[in-house]
Amino acid sequence: MIEIEIDGQKVETRPGTTILAVARSVGVDIPTLCHHEALEPYGACRLCLVELSEAGRQSIVAACNYPLERSGLTVETDTPAVRQARKMSLQLLLARCPTVTVLQELAREWEVDPADLLIIGDGEEKCILCGLCVRVCREVIGKNVISFAYRGVERRVSTPFDRESDLCLGCTACAFVCPTGAIKVDEAKGRLLIAPWHSNLEQARCSSCGRPVAPVGMLAHLSEKLEQEPETGTLLCSRCRRLQAAAAAAALPEVRFVDRYRDYPGR
Ligand code: SF4
Numbered sequence: 577m578i579e580i581e582i583d584g585q586k587v588e589t590r591p592g593t594t595i596l597a598v599a600r601s602v603g604v605d606i607p608t609l610c611h612h613e614a615l616e617p618y619g620a621c622r623l624c625l626v627e628l629s630e631a632g633r634q635s636i637v638a639a640c641n642y643p644l645e646r647s648g649l650t651v652e653t654d655t656p657a658v659r660q661a662r663k664m665s666l667q668l669l670l671a672r673c674p675t676v677t678v679l680q681e682l683a684r685e686w687e688v689d690p691a692d693l694l695i696i697g698d699g700e701e702k703c704i705l706c707g708l709c710v711r712v713c714r715e716v717i718g719k720n721v722i723s724f725a726y727r728g729v730e731r732r733v734s735t736p737f738d739r740e741s742d743l744c745l746g747c748t749a750c751a752f753v754c755p756t757g758a759i760k761v762d763e764a765k766g767r768l769l770i771a772p773w774h775s776n777l778e779q780a781r782c783s784s785c786g787r788p789v790a791p792v793g794m795l796a797h798l799s800e801k802l803e804q805e806p807e808t809g810t811l812l813c814s815r816c817r818r819l820q821a822a823a824a825a826a827a828l829p830e831v832r833f834v835d836r837y838r839d840y841p842g843r
């Protein structure tokens with residue numbers, strides 16, 4: 577174990593633990609936008625900057641991907657230098673994505689005036705290039721459907737050649753982790769559409785009501801992972817499953833409800 581100090585608190589931790597993990601374990605709040613506990617750190621948004629001191633030397637580092645290796649380090653999460661550095665990161669994100677709600681909320685909280693910014697592009701961009709979607713697709717789903725493409729102000733997340741990829745399952749994990757709402761998921765004529773990746777996927781239908789349940793490719797992927805035969809003919813949506821369970825319960829000869837509070841004092 578090593579011992580470090582964070583905002584005046586002495587903390588013991590295992591070598592290699594990130595500053596962010598240690599801070600959160602002792603209730604110290606550090607803002608993040610590109611971090612997810614289930615994914616490898618990437619260090620893109622720079623909102624988690626903190627001040628690190630060792631042997632009289634100070635530096636500003638990203639808490640999410642800085643592993644603590646030695647005892648004697650001191651971390652400060654709320655100094656003027658930290659606030660200034662985080663503000664600058666926020667200004668850069670806002671200059672690219674001025675209409676993103678989470679950035680606007682931080683701007684109000686940190687007193688950053690969006691009117692002072694030089695907006696890049698048409699001001700409609702929603703992707704802050706945090707890479708969460710890329711990482712969840714690669715690290716959790718194991719598919720690598722999307723990755724970063726182009727450079728500089730043109731940089732964005734895309735499928736290969738910006739075309740529909742036959743690897744996309746339609747799991748929508750990318751949209752789930754996206755902090756800005758940049759990934760739009762829709763349904764049209766029973767097909768699942770994921771706009772930025774041009775995915776247009778056939779969905780299996782509920783065998784009772786006919787509503788779309790889930791993309792065919794995703795059901796096949798799950799069956800493979802769970803080593804089960806794909807469902808054929810008996811696929812139910814969650815609503816029909818509930819209705820079927822309720823009908824089965826109603827058909828029981830006697831349903832007894834136990835009054836758990838019957839013998840409670842005062843009743
Ligand atoms: S689409 Fe969303 S999750 Fe993906 S990089 Fe952009 S902001 Fe992050």
Ligand code: FES
Nearest residue numbers: 619621622624640
């Ligand atoms: S959370 Fe650390 S750089 Fe984004």
